[in-house]
Amino acid sequence: MKSTELNALTEQFPLLSELTALNETTWFNPGATSLAEGLPHVGLTEQDVKEAHARLARFAPYLAKAFPETAATGGIIESELAAIPAMQKRLEKENGQTVCGKLWLKKDSHLPISGSIKARGGIYEVLTHAEKLAIEAGLLSLEDDYSQLLSPELREFFSRYSIAVGSTGNLGLSIGIISARIGFRVTVHMSADAREWKKAKLRSHGVEVVEYAEDYGVAVEQGRKAAEADANCFFIDDENSRTLFLGYAVAGQRLKDQFSRQAITVDEQHPLFVYLPCGVGGGPGGVAFGLKLAFGDHVHCIFAEPTHSPCMLLGVYTGLHDALSVQDIGIDNLTAADGLAVGRASGFVGRAMQRLLDGFYTVDDQTLYNMLGWLAEEENIRLEPSALAGMAGPQRVCATASYHEMQGFSARQLNNAMHLVWATGGGMVPEAEMAQYLAKAR
Numbered sequence: 001m002k003s004t005e006l007n008a009l010t011e012q013f014p015l016l017s018e019l020t021a022l023n024e025t026t027w028f029n030p031g032a033t034s035l036a037e038g039l040p041h042v043g044l045t046e047q048d049v050k051e052a053h054a055r056l057a058r059f060a061p062y063l064a065k066a067f068p069e070t071a072a073t074g075g076i077i078e079s080e081l082a083a084i085p086a087m088q089k090r091l092e093k094e095n096g097q098t099v100c101g102k103l104w105l106k107k108d109s110h111l112p113i114s115g116s117i118k119a120r121g122g123i124y125e126v127l128t129h130a131e132k133l134a135i136e137a138g139l140l141s142l143e144d145d146y147s148q149l150l151s152p153e154l155r156e157f158f159s160r161y162s163i164a165v166g167s168t169g170n171l172g173l174s175i176g177i178i179s180a181r182i183g184f185r186v187t188v189h190m191s192a193d194a195r196e197w198k199k200a201k202l203r204s205h206g207v208e209v210v211e212y213a214e215d216y217g218v219a220v221e222q223g224r225k226a227a228e229a230d231a232n233c234f235f236i237d238d239e240n241s242r243t244l245f246l247g248y249a250v251a252g253q254r255l256k257d258q259f260s261r262q263a264i265t266v267d268e269q270h271p272l273f274v275y276l277p278c279g280v281g282g283g284p285g286g287v288a289f290g291l292k293l294a295f296g297d298h299v300h301c302i303f304a305e306p307t308h309s310p311c312m313l314l315g316v317y318t319g320l321h322d323a324l325s326v327q328d329i330g331i332d333n334l335t336a337a338d339g340l341a342v343g344r345a346s347g348f349v350g351r352a353m354q355r356l357l358d359g360f361y362t363v364d365d366q367t368l369y370n371m372l373g374w375l376a377e378e379e380n381i382r383l384e385p386s387a388l389a390g391m392a393g394p395q396r397v398c399a400t401a402s403y404h405e406m407q408g409f410s411a412r413q414l415n416n417a418m419h420l421v422w423a424t425g426g427g428m429v430p431e432a433e434m435a436q437y438l439a440k441a442r
Contacts, residue, residue, distance in 0.1 A: 001328045022307045026396045028359035028403040038355035052246040062146040069112040079107045081258045086378035097395040101417030114174035115428030122174030124247025158183035164227040165236040166220030169198040176207035189223035191216045193338045239346040248286025252294035270416045275390030278303040279342040281349035300358040304389035306335035311345040313360035322347030336365040337386035363392045373441020383426035394419035
């Protein structure tokens with residue numbers, strides 16, 4: 001983008017000057033509306049999410065046998081909900097800002113099979129594709145015990161087909177591991193910022209990894225081209241997939257069930273704020289959709305991005321969505337938060353969810369490392385840097401009077417609030433790699 005064009009855009013959208021200066025920035029969305037008004041724009045319904053729940057229930061017997069780590073939950077891939085009061089006190093001490101209400105962590109970082117939020121959507125999309133192929137071939141019916149997918153005959157059938165995906169790391173891990181286990185041939189196209197250990201883990205499962213010197217956008221584009229050349233290859237499109245989105249969305253009702261078991265109330269007087277790290281947008285968008293269906297207007301979803309990769313904030317704030325990348329406005333898209341290193345947001349997610357998201361903020365890499373260290377010290381929970389993006393959110397919300405006024409929150413409501421940080425990855429990080437992260441914390 002020419003400097004004259006950027007200047008004109010910045011004049012129209014003043015917050016761009018903060019983004020291009022790489023300052024930590026917070027923007028609460030004046031276009032946020034009620035679920036009733038926003039839902040028709042999503043293009044998906046509560047029934048679609050119910051069907052996703054049903055499909056995962058059909059696959060549960062298969063998953064319980066194929067991945068013994070899921071046997072205890074009967075083949076349902078779900079994560080722990082944990083209160084983190086010591087971390088809440090540490091944040092208040094370090095930042096000199098009170099967190100109104102209580103701080104909790106949703107540990108998608110420790111989901112079984114692939115150790116990140118991508119175990120929801122990525123695995124769901126591969127299972128959906130496998131089910132479709134097997135039913136069309138007359139090898140499976142909806143009434144069958146899906147554990148028969150482990151049979152040599154079905155594995156041989158699936159080996160005639162292949163899966164491709166472009167990824168910064170975690171989506172590739174989830175899709176690579178599940179696809180290889182089912183029997184698909186699978187190729188993961190990985191961007192330059194993907195961690196070496198993630199590539200090595202994929203290769204150990206028999207996955208072909210193709211590496212690129214460029215960023216996520218190039219990896220996706222090359223993966224798409226390779227898939228187009230093979231009629232039996234299915235490309236999983238993180239930017240535009242409704243199936244991925246629905247796989248993430250099942251998290252909403254499951255969280256509601258967890259709250260019920262722990263006697264946690266979410267209503268008008270007890271609002272829920274959820275902070276979701278955002279890369280291209282599919283994971284946080286799908287989760288936010290599921291949360292809105294589960295809790296209605298009592299849940300407030302806020303996306304967190306690195307200062308060097310604020311693609312969703314940029315797209316929704318300007319209304320230009322995927323027509324504008326961070327590189328277009330002079331931001332390099334280079335961040336330690338590899339899972340969030342995306343220059344151009346999903347246009348599908350941005351347009352579908354813009355009315356249902358309360359806000360966006362950016363956080364710099366050193367802040368991510370610092371919070372990573374504090375969480376390890378205070379709660380003995382270890383995450384990868386990108387998963388800490390949500391941890392900066394509660395204090396942004398509690399400190400912004402204009403947002404309270406916009407939403408009509410009373411002091412009592414804020415004091416009753418629950419702040420839920422969605423931890424998106426880190427459960428499988430090797431010890432040596434984690435030691436390097438911890439060493440960068442101040």
